[in-house]
Amino acid sequence: MRQEPLARDPVMTNPLVLAYLGDATYTHWVRYHLIASGMVKPNQLHKAANRYVSAKAQAGILLALMPHLSEEEAAVVKRGRNAKSGSVAKNADIIDYRHATAFEALIGYLDLLGREERLAQIMKYAFAVVEGVNQDE
Numbered sequence: 001m002r003q004e005p006l007a008r009d010p011v012m013t014n015p016l017v018l019a020y021l022g023d024a025t026y027t028h029w030v031r032y033h034l035i036a037s038g039m040v041k042p043n044q045l046h047k048a049a050n051r052y053v054s055a056k057a058q059a060g061i062l063l064a065l066m067p068h069l070s071e072e073e074a075a076v077v078k079r080g081r082n083a084k085s086g087s088v089a090k091n092a093d094i095i096d097y098r099h100a101t102a103f104e105a106l107i108g109y110l111d112l113l114g115r116e117e118r119l120a121q122i123m124k125y126a127f128a129v130v131e132g133v134n135q136d137e
Contacts, residue, residue, distance in 0.1 A: 019102075031049060062106075
């Protein structure tokens, strides 16, 4: 899918840039997941997707995911959480917004590195969290 080399090492990339990519990547995965589950009506898809992509949902995913992250991944999350965004949270409290940004930064980081297997593991876990399926059993 990548057509040209990155100008910068993902480790050195601004966490808000990672979150920008992570937001698009996560949204794509969510939409595909919903369509694969059999949803076909656009309005139904949009409403269902909102359950997964809200700041509150992403914050919940991140908190459940934290014990399962490597040190490297946790460092990316910390950078994403502490990044100073120029925008303010709309429809979310600041803590959820920061955690959602951190989650998106992690997704963007893994995507930029091409770590598809790890990204798939995290997506499976994220969907289970949103859908209320216990992954730790």
